[in-house]
Amino acid sequence: MKAFLLDPAVAQYILDHSTTPDSLLADLAAETRAATGDRAGMQISPDQGRFLTMITQLLAPEVAVEVGTFTGYSSLCIARGLSGGHLHCFDVSEEWTSIARRYWEQAGVADRxxxxxxxxxxxxxxxxxxxxxxxxxxxxxxxxxxxELVMNRLRPGGLVLVDNTLWSGRVLDQDSKDTTTRLMREFNDLVMSDPRVTVVMLPIADGLTMIRKN
Ligand SMILES: C[S@@+](CC[C@H](N)C(=O)[O-])C[C@H]1O[C@@H](n2cnc3c(N)ncnc32)[C@H](O)[C@@H]1O
Known part of the structure; x- marks a missing residue:
């Protein structure tokens, strides 16, 4: 669990009282660590994965989009929540997404x-x-x-989820002046000033912002 905001005991309690990932997701996390080393930190956390599946089940989207697939953890979680819809994934890496493709096949969701x-x-x-x-x-x-590209295509009532919006808490640390922290602050401000949407920022993992188009 990437729970830098939480007391470790509270974080563990939350994990102990949330449905655990199945063996396929656990295998994918392990293979990602072995294949990509430190890059494995880019993978969403198990609690985020469970959340993505549940949100997808609740919304029952016909068309879902993921920007940033890596080795497939989040896409697998979204795809498993679909009931007849389709997930369109976008990434630049053939190498990392080849791992994703294998796990989509194993999970029986490659056709969606x-x-x-x-x-x-x-x-x-x-x-x-x-x-x-x-x-x-x-x-x-x-x-x-x-x-903006997603908003142009998002139907009214549609939902955008954005990861890493707390950027390990650095967005609120005025001593953090690095480029990515500044970009994440600017992005959060941009969303907050957008009259087209309603926003809820959740302290899950590295910060997950839910943006609903009005
Ligand atoms: C944080 S990782 C995604 C993690 C993934 N959601 C998961 O749960 O495992 C970011 C991904 O963005 C991809 N990426 C980086 N620059 C990109 C670009 N310009 N267009 C598309 N994908 C890009 C990287 O190849 C990487 O797989």
């Missing part, structure tokens, strides 16, 4: 996922379908572009 490789600012720009649910978890400098 389409992966497009390439810079998402371009590939998402040519995506033509109305979107019901989007998860943004890719390169931080492009968050405003991804947000």
């Amino acid at each position: 996922i389409t992966l497009t490789l390439g810079p998402a600012a371009e590939t998402l720009g040519s995506f033509g379908q109305p979107i019901d649910l989007a998860f943004i978890d890719a390169d931080k400098p492009s968050y405003p572009a991804y947000y």
Whole structure:
């Protein structure tokens, strides 16, 4: 659990009282650590994964979009929550998403996922379908572009989920002046000033912002 905000005992209690990931997700997390080393920290946490599955089940989207697939943990969680809809994944890495493809096959959800490789600012720009649910978890400098591209296609009542919006708490530490922290602050302010949406920021993992188009 990436719970830097919580007392470790509280974080453990939450984990102990939330449905645990199954063996396939546990295997994927282990393979990601073995294959990518420190990069494995980019993977969403198990509690976030459970949350993504539940939100997808509740919304029952026809069209879901993920920007930033890596080795497939979040996409697997979204795809497992679908009931007849389709998930469109966008990433640049053939190497990392080849792991994702294997796990989609093993989970029996490969037929409900389409992966497009390439810079998402371009590939998402040519995506033509109305979107019901989007998860943004890719390169931080492009968050405003991804947000706008998704918003252009999001149906009213649709939901955008954005990861890492607390950036380990650095967004509220005025001594943190690095580029990514500044970008995340600017992104959070941009969303808050957008009259098209209603926003809830959740302290799950590294901060998960829920943005509903009005
Ligand atoms: C934080 S990871 C995604 C983690 C993933 N959601 C998971 O749960 O495992 C970020 C991903 O964004 C991808 N990425 C980086 N720059 C990109 C770009 N310009 N267009 C599309 N994907 C990009 C990386 O290849 C990486 O797989």
